[in-house]
Amino acid sequence: MRGLIVALVICGSTPARAGEAVEETAASPELESKHLVYVELLGKGGLYGIGYEHAIMPWLGAGAAVSFSTIRDQQTYTASPYLHLTALRGERHALFGEVGAILAHTRLASPVMNWDGVADTGGGGFASLGWEYRRRHVVLRTSGGVAIGEGGVLPMLGFAIGARP
Secondary structure, eight states, X not given: OHHHHHHHHHHHHSXXXXXXXXXXXXXXXXXXXXXXXXXXXXXXXXXXXXXXXEEEETTEEEEEEEEEEEETTEEEEEEEEEEEEEEEEOSSEEEEEXXXXXXXXXXXXXXXXXXXXXXXXXXXXXXXXXXXXXXXXXXXXXXXXXXEETTEEEEEEEEEEEEOO
8 A cells, every 4th residue: 555655646746748848849949850841932033933941050051942934935044042041039930141142044935947046144142131930840931132133233022931841
């Protein structure tokens, strides 16, 4: 009987709560996936694009966004490698900046015989500041910045939704 009481006291004083341990480890930024796959509207990928980002450190990541679009028979391909820097981070929100390059290739096919059409390749850079919201595996981002290239300095605004697998 005494053994039973001792066992009940020990079990009752240290309850096993597996749920809390799982929540703590899931919320830990060290155990968060280092990979982010996203789709983007406007922003560094052009009109729309897909991207991948890898976290090197909790505050530093490297990524790239690519896109392809056709407007009035003009094909545009873009690739934008970048660095992602997290300035402030809360439990679900973050303030970040991104700097990178924009490489673009456009092609206009010939509408007539004996003419190859026109193609041009150019590059530039961009810098942006944005806000991020994270919930479990889903990441939402919005950012505003400037793109600098042969055409001058242009403003850009981007929206992205992604997942951390």
